Amino acid sequence: MSGLDIRPEGALDLVALGALVHRLDPGVVPFRKAAECAIHVSGGEFNVAANLAACFRLRTAIATAMVDYPVGELVAERVRALGVTAFYRRFEHDGVRGPNLATVYSDRGYGVRPPIVFYNRANEAAAELGPGDFDWSGIFARGVRWFHTGGIFAALSPKTTELIVEAMTSAKAAGAVTSFDLNYREKLWHVRGGAAEAARAFARIAELSDVVLGYETALDRELGIHGPVVYARSTLDPSAFFGAAERMQQRFPNVKVFATTLREVLSTNRHELCAAAWSNGKGALAPSMDIDVLDRVGSGDAFASGLCFGLLSGSNLDEAVRLGLAHGALVATYPGDTTMATLEEVRALAAGGSARIQR
DSSP: OOOOOOOSOOSBSEEEEOOOEEEEEOTTSOGGGOSOOEEEEEOHHHHHHHHHHHTTOOOEEEEEEEEESHHHHHHHHHHHHTTEEEEEEEEEOOSSSOOBOEEEEEOOOBTTBOOOEEEEOTTBGGGGOOTTSSOHHHHHHTTBSEEEEEHHHHTSOHHHHHHHHHHHHHHHHTTOEEEEEOOOOHHHHGGGTHHHHHHHHHHHHHTTOSEEEOOHHHHHHHTTOOOOOOOOSSTTOTHHHHHHHHHHHHHOTTOOEEEEEEEEEEETTEEEEEEEEEETTEEEEEEEEEEEOSOOTTHHHHHHHHHHHHHHTTOOHHHHHHHHHHHHHHHTTSSSSSOOOOHHHHHHHHTTOOOOOOO
């Protein structure tokens, strides 16, 4: 149903390209009142590779920047602990100004108070990455089944956008499936020229993508596609997404699958969640579930990794969407940005399991 031509074997199931960051998390306390923080290692693209390795037992890698200073040592240790192979371009820190690994500040909110996210990406090493920094022919010669990247990395600089195009081109030449998560972040694109610049960059990348992840307004706005307005009955109604995906497939016939989560935010800690995908003129929909949310950061990446696992393991699109939704729902119940779920837990929830105690 997906139309994807996925190689059955390879030394690496997935290679991701993106920035590594460390997130400071004071929990439910607003950051301006925080006295202490947990540190989570993250990155929209990295999270997919980490989830696939830690939960789904696949062989994954990340191509990214690494800085030789204590923060870099902390981040690299976590990358190793999650089972992800690293292809680093290394930078030396000058002891004062950088270059740095980016810091993300994010409290969790509570009830009617939403989470607040802001950044310090000044002098970020990953923004200095560009074409020629990685030996893509050598990486893909190992046999790579899937290549993944996203809009957060594309937003960092014009060079990172060009690096994505270079990597995508090499991945497709090597026979890997390519995926792109739009992951539009207004605060990041504000310093790059705004939504118009994002649309230009994203359209170039979409032309090289087999799978695109993003909700309906992202498909229309960030890719510059506009068509008849479809009024959804609710935020969980997939009709607007299916309409946008159909327009997208006409504009980008190379894209085989479009997928997204659909979310009704009842409060910061209570969401109704479902997921949808579109391929070859047909839609797939995972039934909605009510979830209690501990930390929503990373749940979209968790959906992407569950969907990817399903497709890599031979599931049809309906089954893959269910796996993605189940994993996304589970990751929202853990602190931090990456998974603590097991494959068995994901499969059980995807099959309709409950939260009854397991003895």
